[in-house]
Amino acid sequence: MTAALAAHNRGLSCVVIEAQNRYGGATAVSGGIVWIPANHVLKREGSSDTPELASTYFDATVGERVSKARRDSFLQDGPRMLSELEQASRWFRFHWAKGYPDYYPELPGGLTEGRSIAPELLDARELGGDLPLMNPPIATMALKGLSITPADFHDLNMLTRTWRGKRAIFRVLYRTLKGKVSTPRLTAGRALVGRLRLAMRDAGIPLYLSTRMTELVTTREQDGTERVSGVKVERGGVESEIIARRAVILASGGFGRSQELRDRYHPAPSKAEWTMSPEGQDGDGIRAGLQIGADVDLMEKIWGQPSTLVPADGSDDLRVQFLHIDRASPSTLVVNGEGKRYYNETAPYTEFADAMYAEHAKGVAPAVPSWMIFDQRGKRRYMLLRTFPMSRFPKSWTDGGYVKVAQTVEDLAAQIGVPAEQLKQTLQRYSSFARTGVDEDFGKGESVYGHYYGDPTLKNPNLAPIDRPPFYAVAVYPGDVGTKGGLKIDERSRVLTADNRPIPGLYASGNTTGSVMGDTYPGAGSSIGAAMVNSYSAVLDIVEGNQRASDADTTAARA
Known part of the structure; x- marks a missing residue:
């Protein structure tokens, strides 16, 4: 949409096609x-x-x-x-x-x-x-x-x-x-x-829904190079071709919903049901680029968002529930399969998801899933799992075992399959840090970023004792808001081959690309910001490229 508006502002005609029957994507x-x-x-x-x-x-x-x-x-x-x-x-x-x-x-x-x-x-x-x-x-x-x-x-x-x-x-x-x-x-x-x-x-920019791109169209230029000149689409069972006089910009999202591509590129385990990506994020744009010789980058990366799975209201279907606010809560901690903490719970979400995989890869104790533990004090004080303080969790969550509940630490440990004595020691040590205000193990609460969702009334906004029954636990998975890798592009959003040559007429944006944010996540809105700028940079290059071609034609005519 950003690309279409930028193109319109420069007098170019354009059309936006969307494979799904709804627009807006992720x-x-x-x-x-x-x-x-x-x-x-x-x-x-x-x-x-x-x-x-x-x-x-x-x-x-x-x-x-x-x-x-x-x-x-x-x-x-x-x-x-x-x-x-x-x-x-x-x-x-x-x-x-x-x-x-x-x-x-x-x-x-x-x-x-x-x-x-x-x-x-x-x-x-x-x-x-x-x-x-x-x-x-x-x-x-x-x-x-x-x-x-x-x-x-x-x-x-x-x-x-x-x-x-x-x-x-x-x-x-x-x-x-x-x-x-x-x-x-x-x-x-x-x-x-x-x-x-x-x-x-x-x-007046057209938006065509339920219009799926099936293939990029290329034509051979006089100098022998292949140029992307349009797309083949399928709409309502009818196949057709849309000709692009200047260029095609792929902004079809990542491959969060493709288990095949997740298995091929991501560290294991990686499940499509852990993503918040909407339906249709199957990597079609990335596949189309690969078919004509494009290279890829950052395919192993996700916009990580540690999450749990719970039934949606009135349904048995499991849905992703982000634990962004929850991890920063003073009354929560995250443990691996040995009942031990292994990372700062207030770390930015993509960093924490990476830490889950790193811990899991050690092979000492499973960290996928991990377990987020909290107590009744935390449940009464803070918003956890998007339920209001002092409210009850939906009965389907507790009866179905998605939220574990126990009156003792020993019982909770048995329910989640971790050593009871170790979990008890972990909770006691964490609670001692809450009393001093300093997390000596992982620095929870040291960064101002963590304080944003913390409790400003406490000595350390991100630390409170976890010692008041009943105790709760939910499984934590390395969920995501989308995949972070895709077609390799340059500073003008031109899609590149393995030897870093731009593919004429082809640009890409957002999660269809290997992100400009690299391995990290500098601030809230990085993924959307990058997508909008990718699209804008592409249009600037398309216009400038046309101007260069026009100038060259004029020079040749004068010669």
């Missing part, structure tokens, strides 16, 4: 946060970020895993893209998610105030008939039907602990009731996708 079911440093929204709202600070931080986090040319292109094109789209369309409106820290704020250039921006809430009525065609929220991401933003989740977690948390519940209830009576509001990823769709609609 973005629609996400938090909708965008991480693009040193942009005009941050500057307008008083952020201390600068291009120099951003470059320092990007180098410190991503480093040499990604070329300097790609890193620089992201930092330069990102702010330009946001500014252009906001000026071109009345629908592009963002605000600074102030206070949501960079994920590594202590590294050089990191900001404790954060660099993430969020879309303004959107009146759902503006979309009209396009609203039911957007990807719906995922059942386990919803919270009792409430209209909630990512910032609301932060505040509601402290519902029983701070006045800010108490004010948040009234704010959310008011917004939800108002939405039911008069003005329904879209939040998070659906607000972002809705704004993109409205901008496309104003621009």
